[in-house]
Amino acid sequence: MELVSSKWVFAFSISCWVIFSGAYAVDGLRGDSKVRGVNLGGWLVVEGWIKPSLFDGIPNGDMLDGTEVQFRSLTMQKYVSAENGGGMGITVDRDAASSWETFRLWRVSASEFKLRTSLGQFLSCDGEQCAISATANSSSEAEIFYIERNNNNRVHLKLSGGAYVQASVQNQLTADYTGKPGWDDNAATFEMVIVANNLHGDFQLANGYGHNQAKEVLKKHRNKFITMEDFRFLYRHGINTVRIPVGWWIAFDPDPPAPFVGGSLEALDNAFSWAQAYSIKCIIDLHAAPGSQNGMEHSASRDGTTGWPTSQDYISQTLDVIEFLASRYARHPALLGIELLNEPSAASVPMDVLIPYYKQGYQIVRKYSSTAYVIICQRIGNADPLELYQANIGSHNVVVDLHYYNLFDTFFVNMSSVDNIQFIYSSREAQLQALNGANGPLVFIGEWVNEWNVTSGSQSDYQNFGKAQLEVYDAASFGWAYWTLKNERKHWDFEWNIRNNYLPFGSSPSKQIFSSLVLLGLVSVWIILHPFL
Structure with a gap:
């Protein structure tokens, strides 16, 4: 009897280790040690390529701002x-x-x-x-x-x-x-x-329709594009975090400066409530700064220029937006972190402008929360991410956000499917290992996608590419977030990838626990019956 009891203890200990071996490396997450996230792109910050039909009703639609x-x-x-x-x-x-x-x-x-x-x-x-x-x-x-x-x-x-x-x-x-x-x-x-004619952002939409019609278009979009049911889907498929892009005008809701349209703050509040209901955490990502930090549509640039880094007024206003967001959401149980600025341009935003901004932003978040993660984004345009590790932004819960795409660079244009996969296992993995060991901020692959320049990729090719990225990016010390949940271009659409088995995504934490409990039962039965077999 004593032997059987000791075997029960052993079986229970083994199963508990299986269930809880993913100890929390990132504070506050359920079920996983790191962020397994999805971006809610194209929702509160408009990107026309994600949902082109938003612009269908604009007269002279090929002559928008910035054309x-x-x-x-x-x-x-x-x-x-x-x-x-x-x-x-x-x-x-x-x-x-x-x-x-x-x-x-x-x-x-x-x-x-x-x-x-x-x-x-x-x-x-x-x-x-x-x-x-x-x-x-x-x-x-x-x-x-x-x-x-x-x-x-x-x-x-x-x-x-x-x-x-x-x-x-x-x-x-x-x-x-x-x-x-x-x-x-x-x-x-x-x-x-x-x-x-490649700028289709919030400025182009609102100024193209005019305030009243833009308000109707965006209200319908915000109410239907992302719903509580989407959070249920994410929970069921093991996603524990959403990264939510917002624009600077959210701090002026419900009546932001023209031409921007109010309503995004209410939608963000809803997202936090839905996230809390499904034990999902939220990262608020300041995607669009006043004046634009990169000249792209997703930063709400009017005409493709980058005015943010050359205007102290814009920078001060951006810090006010961070204060607004931190003060409003710091105590919300669903908040995981605040990203101070998305994709500043290496060509336009010098480090002697960016680093002081990041340091001030860190201090502002710390006024309201000692634990919320402060996320700083790598400059886009072949900047070395190590430049942020040498900046000493803050002492606690600082994360560097890297965006890994096998796209947007001539380097990837002629790569085969095998070349792309090998690049993930060699170059990406090596860089992640170097950054993980850099004794600085945590590493976050805040955007990546199961898409490439390969025009003849089969479902199996996409599965192997996605598998490679998941295996490598799982090593990032903070985690990763897929870009994006919904997109007219199907391979960018996380939901489509999951439903059509193009992305070999693992089980949800609840399923992992269930599987471990089944294992507990099987191991226990085997231990008890083994002496009699």
């Missing part, structure tokens, strides 16, 4: 050019177009625009019969051009006072055309070439 255009005179067969990229006059004398001949739209209405040069000046004019110049340094001094357009991308440029702009014989752009031009090859008719 890059060029104008060619039909009579002179020359392009309109801002000399030296701006700051001087406007000429009509170029046979080919490049950056000087490219203008970014600032949309005022569906047909009215301000035109910005590559160096940042705006086109302006002092009145009828004036010569157009590119010397206005602020949008308030810019001329508003009414762009009349026909179906062949021929356009007329008309001043707000009614005068039409023409290409003069002196190769200037002047507001002195007599009468109303037709669509023939006359001096006031230009061919408009849309060079790029």
Whole structure:
């Protein structure tokens, strides 16, 4: 009997070890020692490529804020050019177009625009019969051009006072055309070439629709794109954390500065409630800073420029947003951490600007919480993540966020499926090992995806690629988060990957515990019966 009892104790001890061997390395998580997360991208910060239909109802939808255009005179067969990229006059004398001949739209209405040069000046004019110049340094001094357009991308440029702009014989752009031009090859008719139309963020959506319609579109989107049922799905599939991108305007809800639309704060509150109901933790990720930290649509840039690092007002305002978020959510049981800034650009955000911001942000979060993780993001654009390990941002619960994509770089363009998988097992794993051993912040793969440039990948190829990433990224000391939960592009869609068995994702913690309990029973029965067999 004593032998049987000791074997029971042994069996129980073994099973408890199986169940609880994943001791918490990250404070407060259920079931796992690290973050196994999913991003809620495209929800509270709009990214048009995630859900393109959000923009379907905008008139002149190919002429949103930030669209890059060029104008060619039909009579002179020359392009309109801002000399030296701006700051001087406007000429009509170029046979080919490049950056000087490219203008970014600032949309005022569906047909009215301000035109910005590559160096940042705006086109302006002092009145009828004036010569157009590119010397206005602020949008308030810019001329508003009414762009009349026909179906062949021929356009007329008309001043707000009614005068039409023409290409003069002196190769200037002047507001002195007599009468109303037709669509023939006359001096006031230009061919408009849309060079790029790749900004589809919150600014473009709200300014494109106008406040009232944008409010309706975003309310419907926020209510339906992510729901409590999604949190149930995540829980059932072993996800313990969501990373939630937010924009700076959330701190001004319900009436943020134009053109942004209120309502994201209520949605974030809902997410915290849903997360708490399913024992899921939340990382609030400041995805869009005022002025834009990287010039991309997901940072709500108006025209692709990066104004955040050069404006102390923008930086101070961003710190105020961090204070708002920390003060509101620090005591919420679902909060895991606050990410101070997503993807600052290495080309535009110098370290002597970023590091002081991160240090101040850390101190602000610590005012409200001694335990919440403070997450700092690696600069994008081939920056060395070790630069953040040498910065001494804070002393406790600091995490560095790395974004690992086998995309967005010519290095990956011609890689085969085998090459991509080998890159994960060699280069990615080596970097993670180095960072894990760097005696600094914890390591977080805050964005990764089961997608690549391979055009002929089979389901098995995707499974092997996903398996490689999961195996390697599981070693990150803080954990990982997939980008993203829902996406029109199916391989970016976590839910689609799981339901269609393209991502070989492991069991949920509850299933792991159940399996361990089954193991307990089997081991116990074997130990008891073994002497009699």
